[in-house]
Amino acid sequence: MGLCVGARAVRIGVMPLAIAGLLGSGAVAWADQLKMGLLVPGSVSEEGWNRIGYNALKGVEEQLGAEVSYVELQQNPASFAKAFYDYASQGYQVILGHGFEFQDAALEVAEQYPDTYFLISSSDIHEGNVIGLNTDTSQPFYLMGVVAAKMGQKAGLVGGMEIPPIQQAFEGFKAGARSVNPDFPISEAYIGNFTDTAAAKEAALSMIAQGADFVQPNASGATVGGFQGIAESGKNVGTFSIFSDFTEVAPDNILGLYKADYAQGVVEVVRSIMDGNPPQSNVAFGLKDEKVMQFTFRDDGPSSVPEEIRTEIARIAAEIAAGNIRTMSN
Amino acid sequence: MTQIDQQGRGGAATPPPLRILRKAASAGLAMMRPAAALAVALFCGTVLLGLNGFDGISVMIGMVFGVFQDMRSVSEVLLKAVPLILIGAGLCVAFRCRMWNIGAEGQFYAGAVAATFAGVSVEGLTAWLYVPLITLAGALGGAFWGGIAGYLKVRFQASEIVTTIMLNYIALIATSYLVTGPMKDAQAAYPQSARLFREAWIPNLIPGTRLHVGILVALVLALALYVFLYRSSAGYAMRVVGINPFAAAYAGIRTRGNMVAAMCISGGMAGLAGAFEVAGVTRRLYQSISPGYGFEGIAVALLAGNNPLGAILSGGLFAVLRSGAELMQITSQVPQVLVLVIQGIVILSVVAFAAIRWQPWRKG
Structure with a gap:
């Protein structure tokens, strides 16, 4: 109780100072x-x-x-x-x-x-x-789609909410994968929010259970859940770390890193x-803004992207940057 | 209809002046506990801020001054108070009837959906017709959603606590479905409904601010619910059902009807809040239209001691806290998670103090 009264006294004492501070900041x-x-x-x-x-x-x-x-x-x-x-x-x-x-x-x-x-x-x-x-996130996701289709049998996409930035990224992924193989199977799921890491993990696990060997989560804060699910499923599932470096979460699975220095x-x-x-x-x-968008491969992982695919990706990235490849329909 | 003396427990024998004095004293006492709860919570919040490296006292002072800085910031507080007062006052009625309605959040969504549906589908009405139409739609939507739980309670003895919580999820997920599917704005890729017709917008109260006339409606309805509960025989019957349903039945009061009615009233108030939010603030329906107003409304009713008039004060208080929490971030860069913790402490403290008060009443 004594503490309470003391705190109140201090509070009242500080009040004029705070008012002065508020007025001061208004002038600035x-x-x-x-x-x-x-x-x-x-x-x-x-x-x-x-x-x-x-x-x-x-x-x-x-x-x-x-x-x-x-x-x-x-x-x-x-x-x-x-x-x-x-x-x-x-x-x-x-x-x-x-x-x-x-x-x-x-x-x-x-x-x-x-x-x-x-x-x-x-x-x-x-x-x-x-x-x-x-x-334009569809551009790096286009590259991921190409990698997935060249290296794997089936891909899964785990999204957060079904909103344009996520949809466009996945559209790019699908366009990229289908530029390699028009019949490449891709399953897609949205968890409906950007926070539920458990749901993202479940979605990734169920896609892997259905045979996906490349899973790409893209769900902001919940993305990490997707990587956790991938990491638990062994070394045979590939993915790309997006926006931030998640290598520590799925060290055996991450093939490369897409980083946007937005x-x-x-x-x-x-x-x-x-x-x-x-x-x-x-x-x-977009990929034309090298200061902003970086797409790199990883060399220290157990499985890495072969050199010929990397060369191919570099060529496609240059084409996208030049505007010769469209990664989205519109 | 005969008017029943409702002055309460044995008050009829006391002479009027003394009765008024006693009422004033008990009202004063009733205000003491929430004030103490708030003081404890703010003190804990200040200490918590201090532990996290902030100057807790100046953050708190900055928050209070910021909230009452100018006309616009005050209007924002009142704007936030609208749903809290409406929901809180409505819940007072349900709680007085011993219907533990935890579903105001879902009823808010149901009202918002109904109002949006009315607000985007009928073209060519004047504002004089349209505004009452969508507020009515919202209230009916919420009342219907609350009524479901009430019906399940009286028909199957299904605990309204469980059913209202479950109905919350149904309403939330149904709303998500609607704004990503059938009700989605054809032009926007983001999940949102079309914009309501301008004639359906709730008129502004103060030009240049976002405050709409809903605040007046909220105040009038809170007063009306108080009069209903404490000055009408129907309200009296509802309270008797809450105190002892068997005694009520013995006295010839329709207990089942009253239970459903209490749920419909509180649901209707929450639905109305949802309609105001859509037609007065956001103009569109979104997946996350409510930041948890329905749950905060429970704390509002608790702090008000289940008195609709008290809900005006406690609703206003929670609006100040909510407004201040946002400001706390902007001016002092207190992380959102810490702000949420402080809000949680306030609610916990309020509930704890309310429990202290209820103890003797339960035994008695």
Whole structure:
């Protein structure tokens, strides 16, 4: 009880200081210091989609000296607009909504804040100060599909929610696999969320039980569950580590690594905004942007991709970068 | 219909001034416990923040000041309070009738789905017709979903705790199916329904903010439910069923009808909250339309001591906490998981204090 009273006394004592602090920070908003906010749909402490957004924010902080802040929202659409308002009204000049689901809310808030830039991940939009940024994940997944069809008998895809970035990736995978063998069997399952690692693991295990020898999970935070299922099924199942390095989770199975340095892409976009040359259209990163997208093979694993397939992949990647191979139907 | 004296346990013999005094005192006491629960929870939260390397006290102060910073932040709190008050007040009715409705979340979804269906399918109505239509649709949807559990209870003695929890899953998964399938917006690839017709949108209360007139409806309905429970014979009958269904039956009160009605009322309130959320805030139906309002509503009702008027205050309080939790992240970069832990501590503390209060009542 004594402790309680003490804490209250301290709290009251600190209050004027806090008010002064709040007023102070309000004044800073008008200075030239770049402030960038980030909205992510889940927790940034897990490897996955949300961490990518966080890394972008950190990149802007380190490379451009911006003051940054982020907020984790639980896939709750009603809170999106509020978070945009909170940042915009506090003088943040650039706000990244990390996911297509933020687009509607950004458009709504952007009307009232014409000088603020709203960047939306996984979106093709370009309306005034709302700019879509996209990583064409179908391109690296096309390469994975080629590897799967050249090395295996059957492939399985474990997705999170059935939303465009995941669907497009899988579409790329299927297009790649079928460029090698039009009848290559591929099974596809969505677990319906991005958090249930157990469901991702179950889905991977059941695909392997049905004969899949290449399984590719793509479910943000739940992706790791897919890798766990693959790792438990022995050395004969191949997969690619995506977005982050999951080699430790499935050391016997991971053939290579697809890494998107989306962060660097975002840094470049924010830099161009700071320099007064904001993008005049939506931004799409692909294999052509070597700073952003890297596709590498692994050499220290028990099974690795043969040299002739690697050469073939390098050739196909160059074709995709040049725009000669389309990895998606549209 | 004869009016029954409902002044409560033996209060009729006390002279009026003393009775008012006693009422005020008991109301004061009733407010003390939630306040103590909140104080304990905030203190634990502050310590927890401190243990994680944050300046707990300034984070908490920043949160409170941020929430009441300006008109817009206050309006956001009120906006969050709408579903919490509606659901909380509705649950008070169910809990008073001893129907442990854990299914407000599912009833919220059922209402949201019904309102969306009404809001995207009928074209060419005026707002004067359309807004009442979709709010009614939402309330009926929720009442129907709650009524199922009520019917199963009186017909098969199926525990409403189990059935409402199961109905939650059915509603959630059905919603996911609808927005990825039949109700999905043809133009969008993301799972969401089409946008509601503009005439179906709940009118704004304060221009420039997102606050809609639903807050007024929530306040009026909470008051109405209080009057119903404590100033009408039907409400009295419902409470008697809750206290002792056998005595109620002996007294000629229709226990089964009252049980189903209590479920329908609380379900209808949750459904209405769902309709307001879709037509007043998001304008579309999403897979995750509720961030757990239905479950938080249970804590709202508990903190309110199952009194619909109290639900206004406790609903407002939980809205402040929810709003503050988001702000805590933005201004102090407290991780979401830690914010969730603090929210959990608040609810746990509230429930613990409510249990302390209930102990003598159970024995008595």
